[in-house]
Amino acid sequence: xxxxxxxxxxxxxxxxxxxxxxxxxxxxxxxxxxxxxxxxxxxxxxxxxxxxxxxxxxxxxxxxxxxxxxxxxxxxxxxxxxxxxxxxxxxxxxxxxxxxxxxxxxxxxxxxxxxxxxxxxxxxxxxxxxxxxxxxxxxxxxxxxxxxxxxxxxxxxxxxxxxxxxxxxxxxxxxxxxxxxxxxxxxxxxxxxxxxxxxxxxxxxxxxxxxxxxxxxxxxxxxxxxxxxxxxxxxxxxxxxxxxxxxxxxxxxxxxxxxxxxxxxxxxxxxxxxxxxxxxxxxxxxxxxxxxxxxxxxxxxxxxxxxxxxxxxxxxxxxxxxxxxxxxxxxxxxxxxxxxxxxxxxxxxxxxxxxxxxxxxxxxxxxxxxxxxxxxxxxxxxxxxxxxxxxxxxxxxxxxxxxxxxxxxxxxxxxxxxxxxxxxxxxxxxxxxxxxxxxxxxxxxxxxxxxxxxxxxxxxxxxxxxxxxxxxxxxxxxxxxxxxx
Amino acid sequence: xxxxxxxxxxxxxxxxxxxxxxxxxxxxxxxxxxxxxxxxxxxxxxxxxxxxxxxxxxxxxxxxxxxxxxxxxxxxxxxxxxxxxxxxxxxxxxxxxxxxxxxxxxxxxxxxxxxxxxxxxxxxxxxxxxxxxxxxxxxxxxxxxxxxxxxxxxxxxxxxxxxxxxxxxxxxxxxxxxxxxxxxxxxxxxxxxxxxxxxxxxxxxxxxxxxxxxxxxxxxxxxxxxxxxxxxxxxxxxxxxxxxxxxxxxxxxxxxxxxxxxxxxxxxxxxxxxxxxxxxxxxxxxxxxxxxxxxxxxxxxxxxxxxxxxxxxxxxxxxxxxxxxxxxxxxxxxxxxxxxxxxxxxxxxxxxxxxxxxxxxxxxxxxxxxxxxxxxxxxxxxxxxxxxxxxxxxxxxxxxxxxxxxxxxxxxxxxxxxxxxxxxxxxxxxxxxxxxxxxxxxxxxxxxxxxxxxxxxxxxxxxxxxxxxxxxxxxxxxxxxxxxx
Numbered sequence: 001x002x003x004x005x006x007x008x009x010x011x012x013x014x015x016x017x018x019x020x021x022x023x024x025x026x027x028x029x030x031x032x033x034x035x036x037x038x039x040x041x042x043x044x045x046x047x048x049x050x051x052x053x054x055x056x057x058x059x060x061x062x063x064x065x066x067x068x069x070x071x072x073x074x075x076x077x078x079x080x081x082x083x084x085x086x087x088x089x090x091x092x093x094x095x096x097x098x099x100x101x102x103x104x105x106x107x108x109x110x111x112x113x114x115x116x117x118x119x120x121x122x123x124x125x126x127x128x129x130x131x132x133x134x135x136x137x138x139x140x141x142x143x144x145x146x147x148x149x150x151x152x153x154x155x156x157x158x159x160x161x162x163x164x165x166x167x168x169x170x171x172x173x174x175x176x177x178x179x180x181x182x183x184x185x186x187x188x189x190x191x192x193x194x195x196x197x198x199x200x201x202x203x204x205x206x207x208x209x210x211x212x213x214x215x216x217x218x219x220x221x222x223x224x225x226x227x228x229x230x231x232x233x234x235x236x237x238x239x240x241x242x243x244x245x246x247x248x249x250x251x252x253x254x255x256x257x258x259x260x261x262x263x264x265x266x267x268x269x270x271x272x273x274x275x276x277x278x279x280x281x282x283x284x285x286x287x288x289x290x291x292x293x294x295x296x297x298x299x300x301x302x303x304x305x306x307x308x309x310x311x312x313x314x315x316x317x318x319x320x321x322x323x324x325x326x327x328x329x330x331x332x333x334x335x336x337x338x339x340x341x342x343x344x345x346x347x348x349x350x351x352x353x354x355x356x357x358x359x360x361x362x363x364x365x366x367x368x369x370x371x372x373x374x375x376x377x378x379x380x381x382x383x384x385x386x387x388x389x390x391x392x393x394x395x396x397x398x399x400x401x402x403x404x405x406x407x408x409x410x411x412x413x414x415x416x417x418x419x420x421x422x423x424x425x426x427x428x429x430x431x432x433x434x435x436x437x438x439x440x441x442x443x444x445x446x447x448x449x450x451x452x453x454x455x456x457x458x459x460x461x462x463x464x465x466x467x468x469x470x471x472x473x474x475x476x477x478x479x480x481x482x483x484x485x
Numbered sequence: 486x487x488x489x490x491x492x493x494x495x496x497x498x499x500x501x502x503x504x505x506x507x508x509x510x511x512x513x514x515x516x517x518x519x520x521x522x523x524x525x526x527x528x529x530x531x532x533x534x535x536x537x538x539x540x541x542x543x544x545x546x547x548x549x550x551x552x553x554x555x556x557x558x559x560x561x562x563x564x565x566x567x568x569x570x571x572x573x574x575x576x577x578x579x580x581x582x583x584x585x586x587x588x589x590x591x592x593x594x595x596x597x598x599x600x601x602x603x604x605x606x607x608x609x610x611x612x613x614x615x616x617x618x619x620x621x622x623x624x625x626x627x628x629x630x631x632x633x634x635x636x637x638x639x640x641x642x643x644x645x646x647x648x649x650x651x652x653x654x655x656x657x658x659x660x661x662x663x664x665x666x667x668x669x670x671x672x673x674x675x676x677x678x679x680x681x682x683x684x685x686x687x688x689x690x691x692x693x694x695x696x697x698x699x700x701x702x703x704x705x706x707x708x709x710x711x712x713x714x715x716x717x718x719x720x721x722x723x724x725x726x727x728x729x730x731x732x733x734x735x736x737x738x739x740x741x742x743x744x745x746x747x748x749x750x751x752x753x754x755x756x757x758x759x760x761x762x763x764x765x766x767x768x769x770x771x772x773x774x775x776x777x778x779x780x781x782x783x784x785x786x787x788x789x790x791x792x793x794x795x796x797x798x799x800x801x802x803x804x805x806x807x808x809x810x811x812x813x814x815x816x817x818x819x820x821x822x823x824x825x826x827x828x829x830x831x832x833x834x835x836x837x838x839x840x841x842x843x844x845x846x847x848x849x850x851x852x853x854x855x856x857x858x859x860x861x862x863x864x865x866x867x868x869x870x871x872x873x874x875x876x877x878x879x880x881x882x883x884x885x886x887x888x889x890x891x892x893x894x895x896x897x898x899x900x901x902x903x904x905x906x907x908x909x910x911x912x913x914x915x916x917x918x919x920x921x922x923x924x925x926x927x928x929x930x931x932x933x934x935x936x937x938x939x940x941x942x943x944x945x946x947x948x949x950x951x952x953x954x955x956x957x958x959x960x961x962x963x964x965x966x967x968x969x970x
Contacts, residue, residue, distance in 0.1 A: 104727065178923055179920065182895075184896050190680055195680045283772070287769060290771045343670050414672075435665075438663055445930040458675075
């Protein structure tokens, strides 16, 4: 159902014409996020520039029962900002001011549209930085990071977004402004801060974020280790962590990723290695030196055929250059790729990579692996050609199989990208009916009529039943009182 | 209203007579937790020994609308396990098995009644330990730690309970078993794990906990620094943290605490100092040596009049002996004391300690300070004499004033003890009506009829209005649709 003229007119009154987009050409910009395989042109885009405008807009949507999809920079990889038909997109790009940097409390207060990398840039004069660093950090916004609980290369040591946010201000559908969290160690009351982080726009709209800043580390060292098999590289990862080392980052690239990036940025990677590990250590110089020695010993003991240590900052940057350009590098060798995101126990790394390779071969597709090995956070890049009819659908099926494999070995269907539109079906594999039902109950405590980002993140029990993932007895769902979900 | 004979009989059928306590003498054991100023003899105590029994009991209570107060070891300091009239106490002391220690994944799976210290004892053969260490760790249970999000001396570096738990199993009032969290970096769906931790038994009963274990640190060093004023000690704390050091623990004791403990355990503390800091550093030997040097420099620069370094393990233990015996030591100089718990920004330490001292003097009471200074987590011990009529009430009022002072300077009314029964009134100061109303909505998503630990942790809006902390306009609460809360 199209939006009523009265509703659109009220949006224009609230925001002014320049912050309301309704012409088809401009609306098309918002038809998808970075998961461009799924598209839906929104009916209306609104671009508020203040908390008051967000509050007024949400109140209006609530009154008119209009679905609302919040959108940050549109760099999300799970379709969390995919518009819904009959609804509006609430873009937060105009709320992009850094409100405060507080070096004494090691924190920064930000509007949601501030870019991730801009936080560290603003903190640098004080010797501080913001730790979570998604690959898209030059473009992605802190509001989107909060919505998806974003991670990055360094979350092995420094945690995900949820571990680095002190406080958020959240506007509810009724237009109320809630302050969640604070600078204290522990907050009384339920932990609504952790609950809201990673809730993918289903509970409210985040309009202000206070993040923790960390002191810049005095020294950083990177080791590059090459292996004759992916299994050995996986075993070395498990051994490094089991020894009690916490590298700042620990990344694995397989041969296909090594070759693609080497051809693109000439980082000097060993192109004949089956896999390489990049292991970054940071801290005080004494600690970095001691940790490097320890790491080298463990890598040697775990069959590394070559170990290089970056001798200076330019070499360190070169070691990382390949990893950081891996996605565009893969874009050069395949017309399209689909980036999956799942997490597995580290001890399953070798076995899961073998299974993925076999599954890809069985459906005639190739997979390139470059990922956060220290966290067990996989990012298989499934190569396909969108021009070939049915090729994306094959990639989509393989992606789903990979996620289900992650669950089967004791892992999860996401590491840092969220569920969004993409992984709804796999949520039925990850969770039992009891947990899914509790998610829906909780959602209703914030949004009784399901207007906030409907159809994302949490599947209905009916959908899971249709997919065959719930046991349906005589046509009844396991919790008949929850039929409405 | 007393419990019906039919209900009690059904409990006996479910658990057997030996796990159901109803004689007045035995019930009295459960009339309070470690906040013994508040007492209520329960109508019935049930002691299930399996998940199945907990599920059946909660289902039964739900059917009969019987309030349920879960209880761990009864060491809580905010009255979270205070019984309610007409309800049962569900004690988890019989569920005290360590189900698994997994050295490869650095985790342990526990029943809720396992004692905190028993976890580290079981992990020690693998070179691992469980980090959160409340003062009561020899007695307190992991289930209670989860309910109150317990902390300890080392949570400055290693975090609270919420940062060290990977997964819990929670039984809902309807008897459903939910698995929350997991071993993965990130879980899809709402973060019900963080939500449940610290929820003080209001959302469900935790029947299994999987905690993260950390490698035992190869070296530990303790510095003891004496100061001529509490202000200088407070400034030194801020300086240490601002410099980027993260001590494993950073504790402050004022002169009254120094004298009381010295008289008790003869730790060799400088009894004329206005305050001492105990600063523990741990890690690889190289790092500990470097950090110690840095810390000594900062302490010297911040007017420490004496700095001692523990030269060996016995001396290290002696440095800690005073701190660890501070509570019983204070028990020797006062017939009763009331331990408060609040958190403030570190930069406010000196000013808040001065204010507390003045407030105590004004009402004729003494306060001893011994607390987690690195976290800004205060534990003023208010001395009183329960035999003097009205003395506890004075202490209670002073305690409330101290918590409100914490909020006024930007802090919170709890660091690690929870809200429980004790701090309900101060919740009205900590939060606005909008947040309190959202807490109640969330509660209803788990417990629509308010049977789980009723009257704890979250005050009703009416109670806040009675206390004068909510603006009531023409007799209407600010959110009239929330009147029922």
